[in-house]
Amino acid sequence: MQLITERLILREFEEDDWRPILAYQSDPHYLRYNPWSQRTEADVRNFVQGFMLWQQERPRRKFQLVITLKSTGLLIGNCGIRMKTAYAREADIGYELDDHYWGNGYATEAARALLDFGFRELRLHRIWAQCIAENVASARVMERLGMKLEGHFRESEWMKNRWWDTLYYAILEHEWPVDQQSR
Numbered sequence: 001m002q003l004i005t006e007r008l009i010l011r012e013f014e015e016d017d018w019r020p021i022l023a024y025q026s027d028p029h030y031l032r033y034n035p036w037s038q039r040t041e042a043d044v045r046n047f048v049q050g051f052m053l054w055q056q057e058r059p060r061r062k063f064q065l066v067i068t069l070k071s072t073g074l075l076i077g078n079c080g081i082r083m084k085t086a087y088a089r090e091a092d093i094g095y096e097l098d099d100h101y102w103g104n105g106y107a108t109e110a111a112r113a114l115l116d117f118g119f120r121e122l123r124l125h126r127i128w129a130q131c132i133a134e135n136v137a138s139a140r141v142m143e144r145l146g147m148k149l150e151g152h153f154r155e156s157e158w159m160k161n162r163w164w165d166t167l168y169y170a171i172l173e174h175e176w177p178v179d180q181q182s183r
Contacts, residue, residue, distance in 0.1 A: 001063060001065070002065075003065065003113040003114075003117055004070070005070075005109050005110070005112070005113050006070075006109065007069065007070050007071070007106070007109060008067055008068065008069065008070055008106060008109055008110055008113070009068045009069075009070050009073075010065040010066070010067055010068075010079065010110060010113055010114075011065055011066055011068060012052075012055055012065060012066075013048050013051040013052050013055070013064065013065070013066055013078075014052075014066075015048065015049075015052070017048050017066055017075060018041070018044045018045045018047070018048045020074075020075040020076075020098075021044050021047065021048065021066075021075070021078070022039060022040075022041060022044040023098070024076075024077070024097075024098035024099065024100075025039040025044060026038070026039050027098075027099055029099040029102075030096070030098070030099055033131070033132045033134070033135045033138075035159045035160070037160065051064040051078075051080075057086075059086035059087075060086070061082065061083040061084070061085060061086045061088070062080065062081075062082040062083070063080055063081050063082070063114075063117075064078060064079070064080035064082075065078060065079060065080065066078045067079055067095075067097065067106065067110050076097055076098045076100075076101045076106060077095065077096050077097035077098055077101065077106070077107075077110070078095070078096060079093070079094065079095035079096070079107075079110045079111060079114055080093065080094055080095075080114070081093045081114045081117065081118050081122070081127070082094075083122070083124075088124075089123070089124055089125040089126065090124060090125060090126045090127070090128070091118055091122065091124055091126075091127050091128075092127070092128050092129055092130070093111055093114045093115065093118070093127055093128075093129050094129060095107050095110055095111050095114075095138075095141070102137065103137075107137075107138070107141045108141050108144050108145065111129075111141055111142075111145055112145055114127075115127055115145060115171065115176060116176075119173050119176045124173065125172065125173050126170055126171070126172050126173070127147075127170065127171055128147075128150070128168060128169065128170035128171075129142055129147065129168075129169050129170075130166050130167060130168045130169070131166065131167055131169075132157070132159075132164050132165070132166060132167075133152065133164065133165035133166060133167050134164070134165075139167055139169070142169040143169070145171065146171055146175060146176070146177075147169035147170060147171045148169060148170060148171065148175075149167060149168070149169055150168045150169060150170050151167070151168040152165060152166075152167055152168075153165060153166045153167075153168065
């Protein structure tokens with residue numbers, strides 16, 4: 001599977017993708033809002049292998065894709081849309097980028113492609129996402145996509161020896177504009 005946007009190609013994981021992923025997942029900026037305090041080669045190889053196993057599911061319910069720059073093929077992150085069951089009408093999305101590519105609209109562009117795929121191809125009714133409340137940039141991505149804040153859960157996630165607030169956003173199929181992907 002492959003999704004193509006104006007500047008990105010979202011493609012299936014391949015075994016050698018662990019190298020660039022380890023590079024950005026080891027960065028302290030990336031790790032700030034993630035449960036890990038460090039990443040090893042074995043961690044990331046297992047991470048990639050897990051997503052490669054999802055590719056073999058039939059019927060498929062989870063789609064995790066690497067984010068590459070269309071102009072160079074450089075891997076800059078990954079994103080996914082995941083249903084609990086193969087025939088669910090609801091899914092969650094998530095995205096992560098190498099911090100060298102933050103602030104360029106790539107997360108929004110990748111997430112927009114996932115939403116479009118979810119509503120058009122998977123025929124979903126509702127797509128949701130969550131982020132740590134302090135991760136303002138991630139919340140802005142969801143807002144730019146037209147997702148609505150559904151909940152602010154106080155101290156709902158224990159991570160890195162403290163409680164964190166989380167934000168939950170969602171968008172419904174009738175809220176997704178037909179021409180959204182062309183924006």
